[in-house]
Amino acid sequence: MKSTTKQPPTLVVLLLAITFALSLLPTATPADADPSDSRALSALKAALPGRWNTSASNACQWQGVVCNAQGRVIELHLPGVGLIGRIPNNVLGNLSSLNFLSLRYNALSGNIPSDFSSLSQLRYLYLQNNNLSGDIPAVLFSMKNLFRLDLSGNRFSGGIPLGFNNLTNLATLYLQSNQLTGSIPDLKIGNLKQFNVSHNLLTGSIPSQFCGMPSTAFEGNSLTACAATAPSANPNDSGGGGGDGGEKKKKKLSAGAIAAIVIGCVIALLVILLLIFFCCCRKKKKTEQQPGTSAKSGGGVDKTLVFFGNGPRVFDLDDLLRASAEVLGKGNYGTTYKASLDNGVAVAVKRLKDVTVSEKEFREKLEEIGRLEHENLVGLRAYHCSANEKLLVYDYFPMGSLSALLHGNRGGGRTPLNWETRSAIALGAARGITYVHSQNPTASHGNIKSSNILLTNSYEARVSDSGLAQLASPSATPNRVAGYRAPEITDARRVSQKADVYSFGIFLLELLTGKAPTHALLNEEGVDLPRWVQSVVREEWAAEVFDMELLRYQNVEEEMVKLLQLAIDCCAQYPDSRPSMDDVTSRIEEICQSTLTSGQDPLADIISDPENTPSKPS
Ligand SMILES: *[C@@H]1O[C@H](CO)[C@@H](O)[C@H](O)[C@H]1NC(C)=O
Ligand SMILES: *[C@@H]1O[C@H](CO)[C@@H](O)[C@H](O)[C@H]1NC(C)=O
Ligand SMILES: *[C@@H]1O[C@H](CO)[C@@H](O)[C@H](O)[C@H]1NC(C)=O
Ligand SMILES: *[C@@H]1O[C@H](CO)[C@@H](O)[C@H](O)[C@H]1NC(C)=O
Ligand SMILES: *[C@@H]1O[C@H](CO)[C@@H](O)[C@H](O)[C@H]1NC(C)=O
Ligand SMILES: *[C@@H]1O[C@H](CO)[C@@H](O)[C@H](O)[C@H]1NC(C)=O
Numbered sequence: 022m023k024s025t026t027k028q029p030p031t032l033v034v035l036l037l038a039i040t041f042a043l044s045l046l047p048t049a050t051p052a053d054a055d056p057s058d059s060r061a062l063s064a065l066k067a068a069l070p071g072r073w074n075t076s077a078s079n080a081c082q083w084q085g086v087v088c089n090a091q092g093r094v095i096e097l098h099l100p101g102v103g104l105i106g107r108i109p110n111n112v113l114g115n116l117s118s119l120n121f122l123s124l125r126y127n128a129l130s131g132n133i134p135s136d137f138s139s140l141s142q143l144r145y146l147y148l149q150n151n152n153l154s155g156d157i158p159a160v161l162f163s164m165k166n167l168f169r170l171d172l173s174g175n176r177f178s179g180g181i182p183l184g185f186n187n188l189t190n191l192a193t194l195y196l197q198s199n200q201l202t203g204s205i206p207d208l209k210i211g212n213l214k215q216f217n218v219s220h221n222l223l224t225g226s227i228p229s230q231f232c233g234m235p236s237t238a239f240e241g242n243s244l245t246a247c248a249a250t251a252p253s254a255n256p257n258d259s260g261g262g263g264g265d266g267g268e269k270k271k272k273k274l275s276a277g278a279i280a281a282i283v284i285g286c287v288i289a290l291l292v293i294l295l296l297i298f299f300c301c302c303r304k305k306k307k308t309e310q311q312p313g314t315s316a317k318s319g320g321g322v323d324k325t326l327v328f329f330g331n332g333p334r335v336f337d338l339d340d341l342l343r344a345s346a347e348v349l350g351k352g353n354y355g356t357t358y359k360a361s362l363d364n365g366v367a368v369a370v371k372r373l374k375d376v377t378v379s380e381k382e383f384r385e386k387l388e389e390i391g392r393l394e395h396e397n398l399v400g401l402r403a404y405h406c407s408a409n410e411k412l413l414v415y416d417y418f419p420m421g422s423l424s425a426l427l428h429g430n431r432g433g434g435r436t437p438l439n440w441e442t443r444s445a446i447a448l449g450a451a452r453g454i455t456y457v458h459s460q461n462p463t464a465s466h467g468n469i470k471s472s473n474i475l476l477t478n479s480y481e482a483r484v485s486d487s488g489l490a491q492l493a494s495p496s497a498t499p500n501r502v503a504g505y506r507a508p509e510i511t512d513a514r515r516v517s518q519k520a521d522v523y524s525f526g527i528f529l530l531e532l533l534t535g536k537a538p539t540h541a542l543l544n545e546e547g548v549d550l551p552r553w554v555q556s557v558v559r560e561e562w563a564a565e566v567f568d569m570e571l572l573r574y575q576n577v578e579e580e581m582v583k584l585l586q587l588a589i590d591c592c593a594q595y596p597d598s599r600p601s602m603d604d605v606t607s608r609i610e611e612i613c614q615s616t617l618t619s620g621q622d623p624l625a626d627i628i629s630d631p632e633n634t635p636s637k638p639s
Pocket of ligand 2 (some may be wrong): 082
């Protein structure tokens, strides 16, 4: 036994070394470009010089070029590199293995050449924000694999061709901000998820299959409002639509009816809730006299509400139940309401469902959570616990969560967030979580995501919902949390600090890319946010990955790239490879130091011009 113990370690080391070397191999020596593809790329460079860096001798190493193992070009990313002129004929069509082509934000004019018909593998075609003109060319309709097509922000004219119906895989069709005329044809593309024809010269009515889409997709035209009632007004709905799932056969409810039903349901729900609250309250007063086991923290024990901290106790459970309530959101562990008390104070009340621990454990855990006090945490002010009702009372933040701000899911649309604000939010959130982890080696937050990062009126981050993961089992929405959950976590209650670091990394990626981990683009492609970011070559991060709003801040590109790298480190597959939250905080402090100490009011330059700000001293 003993003699053999020497062998394995060296073997393991050897194997590790080989694996490591092998993993380095492909990036160290990419295949030489296929001669024909190489000629095509050179011809493109000659026709459209721009600021495209082609200094490497192997064309596969040119800026924005991605080759496969055979040296065939499969991706070409040249966004915003100042390409001026017409796309040359018989050049790009020769890159017949091309899967991804991005030439957005250049100054290309003319039309799309007909040799694009050879690009039968092409799935992504991004040509937005150029100066392309003429009719939308029929050559597009022979590219049967197109999945995303963005022609927005050009000068395309003429009608929208019915030929788009040939592109059965198309999920995105962006045609906004062109000069398209005529009416929207009867497009029946089964896969279409994103569609925008706003700011053209379109007339007529919006076909009924588009009625569910946001009105902003059609604004800036002379279109008549969506004919939502058309099916009932027109008895001739014989369903001649063909193979696209016959979704027109069922009568659609009008938008008004849907709104009425939704409002009705919400009101009914609130009434029921209030009734439940009142009933429980009555029962409690009669039956539940023993005030629970906890009396240790600074919290005095009210009959029904247990308070924390030294803040004024300006309400009791009755006040809370009498307050007018508004649903703020439904989370994995319950619904949160805004309760406006009679005295003008508003608090956030979370009603937990599916609590899986005993009442004793629940109270102990809440005492623990209630003791947490940090400027970047949302303080738990009080809780109520009875057999059938568990309520948590938090401070209320009218600005809502970062998720609402980033993705505009509270009706108001997106709020622009500048780089200073985003880096301050990243740092604040990191400090809050680091504080939670500093309590003891097993303390963890358990549910880090952008909707749990609330913001004060001055855009400071406050982390909420700490520790709830250990109390309740999340309702059956695994894919909603899956985007943030570390791969090793199979039971949501068994969280760890390293799993928090993973979730925080996803949150950082979301903050930088503006894409939620559940973004349709990612889900349809079956990749998660970290893999999507890593699929884009590092040199292209600036142009392809960052949130559009951040592209204006070119003088801080290096900081953004470093923060993105940190986010990727946090999302390492193996928990042991991830940094600790403490390291994460120090690295953010280091990376964003110059931004955050520049003394700028984070709100001041939300619409400032980065070109005018002096660049950093180097
Ligand atoms: C593209 O391919 C065609 C036909 O094979 C060839 O004649 C042409 O020279 C190629 N173009 C470039 C730029 O290599
Ligand atoms: C062009 O790319 C090479 C690497 O391929 C890099 O070393 C060089 O600095 C780049 N040149 C410019 C002007 O960015
Ligand atoms: C776009 O093309 C038109 C002609 O089609 C030209 O008049 C205009 O100056 C171009 N705009 C830009 C920004 O290049
Ligand atoms: C659409 O596809 C059909 C059959 O594949 C083809 O005959 C037709 O020409 C295509 N239409 C366009 C506009 O390319
Ligand atoms: C459509 O495009 C316009 C202009 O870019 C944009 O303001 C709007 O939000 C877009 N709407 C949708 C649903 O994509
Ligand atoms: C219904 O269809 C018939 C012929 O198929 C047509 O004459 C009539 O105008 C149609 N009615 C409407 C409301 O479209």
